Amino acid sequence: MILTIDVGNTRIKGAVFENDTFVEQFQFEPKALQNGIESILNKYLSASDLVVASVGNFDKNDFLSFSNRISIHFVSHHDPFPFLNAYATPNTLGIDRMVLASGATIRYPNQNRLVIDAGTCVTYDFISQDDVYLGGAISPGLRLRYQSLNRFTSALPLLESECPDYFIGNSTANSIHSGVVNGLAHEIDGFIEEYRMRYPNFIIILTGGDAEFLAKRLKNTIFANSNFLLESLNQTFQYKMKND
Ligand SMILES: Nc1ncnc2c1ncn2[C@@H]1O[C@H](COP(=O)(O)OP(=O)(O)O)[C@@H](O)[C@H]1O
Ligand SMILES: CC(C)(COP(=O)(O)O)[C@@H](O)C(=O)NCCC(=O)O
Ligand SMILES: [K+]
DSSP: OEEEEEEOSSOEEEEEEETTEEEEEEEEOGGGHHHHHHHHHHHOTTOOEEEEEESSOOOHHHHHTTTTTSEEEEOOTTSOOSSEEOOSOGGGSOHHHHHHHHHHHHHSTTSOEEEEEESSEEEEEEEOTTSEEEEEEEEEOHHHHHHHHHHTOSSOOOOOOOOOSOSSOOSHHHHHHIIIIIHHHHHHHHHHHHHHHHOSOOEEEEESTTHHHHHTTOSSOOOBOTTHHHHHHHHHHHHHHHHO
């Protein structure tokens, strides 16, 4: 069994896999990470590998303290990946984006793929059908948009995200909801259109903490898979085991 952990900029998420089968998922408060891992290992005594991908703040020792019980792997730029990386700055490409690209390449062979991860940031990653990672885009995520309107103005309140069923916001709150939610939905629809002009066929994977919330707002019908990063982490690790 494999325990995968994704340290994002907002949350730490984990999942246990038996080969390719998703068994259970977890979320960790940073302070409770070690206790969380401890209880997972006590529940899944046959867990053999702990695979960590991080773009957030983390202390390697939180994981290394378990190295007498399970073998620990930190996904790095030096690992083998199933695509050719055409990014001009491959050493600064987020590990999460590499893992997403890896999962998309393995899961959807011989087709163009666009991965949209709506997390702290919204990342767009495009992998062509000949398995070349081209890059994409990074923009502020949903919560970050609400937070930055509040943080960098004097008058705007901090709101919890809410799905507007209107376009014209008729109050301060509704204007913010329209700007943030409709704005991000238009951004995603717009990016998809731009890619479609360049590549007539590609599949779209929508993931991240806001995937389900946003899927309802998009013009394109896209099935949200919130676990795609953790599933991809499992597949990236298996690919490494076969190719290292
Ligand atoms: N309990 C939660 N705490 C924080 N953000 C949440 C929560 N549930 C959903 N979200 C949404 O998830 C987004 C963060 O997604 P996530 O995939 O966890 O980010 P990251 O991988 O960057 O840590 C935020 O924009 C927020 O709107
Ligand atoms: C863009 C990101 C901050 C996204 O992080 P996330 O929203 O998943 O927490 C992360 O992928 C990152 O730090 N990237 C480095 C820059 C790059 O990918 O080019
Ligand atoms: K992201």
